[in-house]
Amino acid sequence: MAEDGSFRSDLYYRLRGMEIRLPALRERADRREVIAQIADEEAPHCRIAPDAWAQLMAYPFPGNVRQLRHVLRLAGATSEDGVITEADLDLPSFAARDVTADHTAAERAAIVEALRTNGGRVTETAKALKLSRATLYRKIKALKIALDG
Incomplete structure (x- = not known):
């Protein structure tokens, strides 16, 4: 709402404090x-x-x-x-599951784990995942993965 102007941005930042994203x-x-x-x-x-x-x-x-x-x-x-x-296990079947969403979630989890394993170092993570650094940076941006530091 602050971005589209329907809420005062100065008030938003006073109230916001800290944002914590809890992954599914x-x-x-x-x-x-x-x-x-x-x-x-x-x-x-x-x-x-x-x-x-x-x-x-x-x-x-x-x-x-x-x-x-x-x-x-x-x-x-x-x-x-x-x-x-x-x-x-009482797990309802998901015949209509979104395969793309599953792939995206799995890709995101793999990148996050590789970044954690490599101490957040993108170059080492890219090598471990057999990707170029540019490709890894594009994926990090597209998947909205926060880089510490």
């Missing part, structure tokens, strides 16, 4: 660790079978962390012998 679960580079942590909290006496891991990693979780918590809590309650399998 499907965009997180540390998705596996987040799922493992929440599984420890919601189903502490269970382990996740490889088929269930594959399903959890591939699922877009439109309900974000809240949905993940419910899925894992139910899976922990219905699992047999303390092993959560794919059959225990």
Whole structure:
């Protein structure tokens, strides 16, 4: 609203303080660790079978962390012998999923993880991803990835 003039920009900057962007679960580079942590909290006496891991990693979780918590809590309650399998996961199918959005989210997560791994150094990140620096900078801009420093 400040950009289009319908809200006073000086007032906006007085009120704004700090902006924090929390990425969706499907965009997180540390998705596996987040799922493992929440599984420890919601189903502490269970382990996740490889088929269930594959399903959890591939699922877009439109309900974000809240949905993940419910899925894992139910899976922990219905699992047999303390092993959560794919059959225990209550994940609605997404036949009409937006493949482009999934690809974009996966690309963004890969770049963010590579930047983190390389300490935010773009040249090293570009080499690791086998991209030119110019291409990486274009992708960073297009995907709205913040570079620290």
